[in-house]
Amino acid sequence: MLIDEYDPLKNKRLQILDENGNVNSELEPKIEKKDLIEIYKYMVLSRIADEKAFALQREGRIGTYPPLKGHEAVQIGSAFAMNKNDWLFPVYRDMGAMLVMGVPLDLIFLYWMGNENGCRFPEGTNVFPIAIPVGSQISLGMGFSWASKLKKEKAVTLISFGDGATSAIDFHDGLNFAGVFKTPTVFLCINNQWAISVPRTKQSASKTLAQKAIGYGFNGIQVDGNDILAVYAVTKEAVDRANKGDGPTLIEAVTYRMGDHTTADDASRYRSEKEIDEWRGKDPIARFKSYLGSKQIWNKNFEKETRKEAEDLVDEAVKKAEAEPPPDIEDFFKYTYAEMPWHIKEELEELKESLKE
Amino acid sequence: MAVHNIIESVNLALKEEMKRDDRVIVLGEDVGVNGGVFRATIGLLEEFGDNRVIDTPLSENGIVAGALGMAVNGLRPVAEIQFMGFVYYILNHIICHAARLRNRTRGRITAPLVIRVPYGAGIRAPEHHSESTEALFTQIPGIKVVVPSTPKDTKGLLTSAIRDPDTVIFLEPKRIYRAIKEDIPEEEYTIPLGKARMVKEGKDITVICWGAMVRVVETVSEEAEKENIDIEIIDLRTLSPLDKDTIITSVEKTGRALVVHEAPKTCGLGAEIVALINEKALLSLNAPVLRVTGQDIAVPLAKGEDYYIPSVDRILQGLKKIINF
Numbered sequence: 177m178l179i180d181e182y183d184p185l186k187n188k189r190l191q192i193l194d195e196n197g198n199v200n201s202e203l204e205p206k207i208e209k210k211d212l213i214e215i216y217k218y219m220v221l222s223r224i225a226d227e228k229a230f231a232l233q234r235e236g237r238i239g240t241y242p243p244l245k246g247h248e249a250v251q252i253g254s255a256f257a258m259n260k261n262d263w264l265f266p267v268y269r270d271m272g273a274m275l276v277m278g279v280p281l282d283l284i285f286l287y288w289m290g291n292e293n294g295c296r297f298p299e300g301t302n303v304f305p306i307a308i309p310v311g312s313q314i315s316l317g318m319g320f321s322w323a324s325k326l327k328k329e330k331a332v333t334l335i336s337f338g339d340g341a342t343s344a345i346d347f348h349d350g351l352n353f354a355g356v357f358k359t360p361t362v363f364l365c366i367n368n369q370w371a372i373s374v375p376r377t378k379q380s381a382s383k384t385l386a387q388k389a390i391g392y393g394f395n396g397i398q399v400d401g402n403d404i405l406a407v408y409a410v411t412k413e414a415v416d417r418a419n420k421g422d423g424p425t426l427i428e429a430v431t432y433r434m435g436d437h438t439t440a441d442d443a444s445r446y447r448s449e450k451e452i453d454e455w456r457g458k459d460p461i462a463r464f465k466s467y468l469g470s471k472q473i474w475n476k477n478f479e480k481e482t483r484k485e486a487e488d489l490v491d492e493a494v495k496k497a498e499a500e501p502p503p504d505i506e507d508f509f510k511y512t513y514a515e516m517p518w519h520i521k522e523e524l525e526e527l528k529e530s531l532k533e
Numbered sequence: 534m535a536v537h538n539i540i541e542s543v544n545l546a547l548k549e550e551m552k553r554d555d556r557v558i559v560l561g562e563d564v565g566v567n568g569g570v571f572r573a574t575i576g577l578l579e580e581f582g583d584n585r586v587i588d589t590p591l592s593e594n595g596i597v598a599g600a601l602g603m604a605v606n607g608l609r610p611v612a613e614i615q616f617m618g619f620v621y622y623i624l625n626h627i628i629c630h631a632a633r634l635r636n637r638t639r640g641r642i643t644a645p646l647v648i649r650v651p652y653g654a655g656i657r658a659p660e661h662h663s664e665s666t667e668a669l670f671t672q673i674p675g676i677k678v679v680v681p682s683t684p685k686d687t688k689g690l691l692t693s694a695i696r697d698p699d700t701v702i703f704l705e706p707k708r709i710y711r712a713i714k715e716d717i718p719e720e721e722y723t724i725p726l727g728k729a730r731m732v733k734e735g736k737d738i739t740v741i742c743w744g745a746m747v748r749v750v751e752t753v754s755e756e757a758e759k760e761n762i763d764i765e766i767i768d769l770r771t772l773s774p775l776d777k778d779t780i781i782t783s784v785e786k787t788g789r790a791l792v793v794h795e796a797p798k799t800c801g802l803g804a805e806i807v808a809l810i811n812e813k814a815l816l817s818l819n820a821p822v823l824r825v826t827g828q829d830i831a832v833p834l835a836k837g838e839d840y841y842i843p844s845v846d847r848i849l850q851g852l853k854k855i856i857n858f
């Protein structure tokens with residue numbers, strides 16, 4: 177079992193597909209060809225959608241947006257390893273994972289455009305709204321998975337969060353309760369080296385973030401977060417364990433935030449171009465592309481078609497989001513409670529009156 | 534004199550106080566190398582070093598608990614919370630410790646600590662970045678709450694807050710961080726906590742407001758003048774403790790009052806002000822005191838926030854209700 181073997185205290189980090197595209201065939205997960213193609217398509221879609229969101233922000237068509245570039249392997253690989261009943265508690269940067277889990281792209285754009293309707297996912301989408309208070313999803317998601325256990329349902333909750341979030345008080349609560357109650361939870365820490373301007377080394381004196389799990393009484397494992405095969409394999413194993421009643425796992429995916437923290441940030445103030453360049457050489461998509469090449473799946477034509485398909489999906493989603501009428505004024509009021517109390521009704525009426533004049 | 538905006542005034546006050554008193558230290562997320570997400574602490578790390586300008590791990594609870602411990606142990610920490618939406622993590626230490634230490638120890642141990650928090654809507658920010666929940670803090674005995682509305686006041690009030698012997702929550706109206714510029718004295722000066730500012734004298738009605746709302750009310754005043762309504766505008770500056778004298782003297786003169794705030798109406802600070810006027814000046818009133826505030830809903834995202842923030846029209850509507858009573 178990978179999770180038992182790759183002990184973070186022994187300095188082990190799981191990698192299956194290395195930076196040059198070499199595969200460790202002993203550990204290579206068996207993924208059907210059609211799924212390999214799907215995975216690649218989602219990686220490309222995420223990147224193109226991400227670039228689009230960034231461009232839209234610069235044109236003033238979307239609000240502040242947190243780019244995901246560099247996270248494609250962690251997001252797509254982990255989401256692909258989940259089963260139909262499983263739930264994702266995503267962090268704000270998780271557009272790629274959310275797409276895999278079935279959140280429509282136009283809704284994601286709509287949300288970042290500042291429209292609450294973008295937060296109402298279609299029925300059957302097992303995705304909680306993104307967490308903006310950093311780390312709050314860790315304890316809350318734990319509670320969700322705890323309920324699955326109490327209800328004797330076979331469902332795992334995957335909670336994703338950043339390296340910065342491991343400092344939040346909710347990290348302690350989430351992992352501690354999960355350990356005590358052996359909840360079916362996968363804690364996915366996306367360690368992208370930075371929490372805005374604070375580097376990973378200043379976030380925790382712990383050598384790895386994965387080893388923090390040990391203190392809570394369960395396994396942690398560090399994985400190359402730019403290696404989608406490794407992310408997929410380890411998430412699948414963690415999900416299977418949770419399903420079998422073996423409790424939670426902490427996965428630390430080591431990756432890099434290639435862009436600014438958000439469109440409101442300027443990372444050149446606190447990190448070097450050299451560091452970014454180093455990570456550019458570890459690009460998760462390029463690596464998986466060469467893997468697909470070795471499987472005779474990828475070729476130039478396939479690339480062209482995949483990109484075209486993704487670009488069309490993104491354009492359509494932007495069109496749809498921008499065509500959405502502004503939210504109905506009543507909608508800001510009517511979801512406060514199941515039934516609208518008198519004072520909120522009064523406030524709504526006053527607002528409508530002031531808009532008439 | 535030199536022209537500065539509000540965010541620069543924060544920076545100037547911090548710099549001056551750090552120079553004057555080496556017990557003053559600054560801590561928070563991204564306050565050092567990055568100079569703060571709004572650049573309030575820019576240049577401080579270079580000038581004072583990383584012993585006094587500290588980038589912390591990502592935990593508001595940790596930042597404030599740590600700062601509180603430092604305050605108890607003789608330092609004068611100024612902690613930054615990035616947005617008011619993330620301030621709730623600190624409530625336990627504020628309520629259970631900072632606010633009570635003086636009382637628990639009968640004056641032996643105190644908590645001279647400042648917590649700076651950008652607050653309020655109006656910049657099309659993401660979810661949880663637009664809150665205005667000052668009343669959570671004004672409800673806590675033992676804590677002072679300060680909100681500047683101009684660059685000059687920002688520097689003077691922050692300086693006073695840092696020198697104050699008790700815990701001060703210093704709320705910064707981020708919507709107008711860069712919107713107003715004015716001449717600020719180069720030399721150090723303080724503006725006393727607990728004293729409101731008379732923004733404009735008038736005879737018909739007293740409008741009580743603070744922070745980013747002051748500017749909106751000034752616009753309302755110009756509109757109202759066209760209809761011969763002469764407004765007196767009070768900028769509270771300190772929300773706790775309230776400047777009772779300025780409020781009551783004004784209401785006794787005008788006989789009418791309106792409170793404007795961004796926070797939700799129910800149990801907002803407006804309720805306290807109305808109660809105070811009732812208790813102290815009921816017989817001077819010609820009409821009920823009204824409130825124009827944010828509604829009792831979650832602050833809407835960008836596309837809806839203008840419905841939420843008290844607008845010139847909504848404030849005028851409230852004014853007229855009172856005048857025509």
Ligand SMILES: Cc1ncc(C[n+]2csc(CCOP(=O)(O)OP(=O)(O)O)c2C)c(N)n1
Pocket residue numbers: 269308309310311337338339340341342368370371372433437562591593615619
């Ligand atoms: C409780 C809280 N404090 C502060 C913030 C402001 N903030 C947003 S993201 C962020 C850094 C998060 O870093 P990390 O957890 O590593 O995730 P990343 O952004 O790198 O994906 C901060 C400080 C917040 N959203 N929530």
Ligand SMILES: [Mg+2]
Pocket residue numbers: 338339340366367368369370371372
């Ligand atoms: Mg990070």
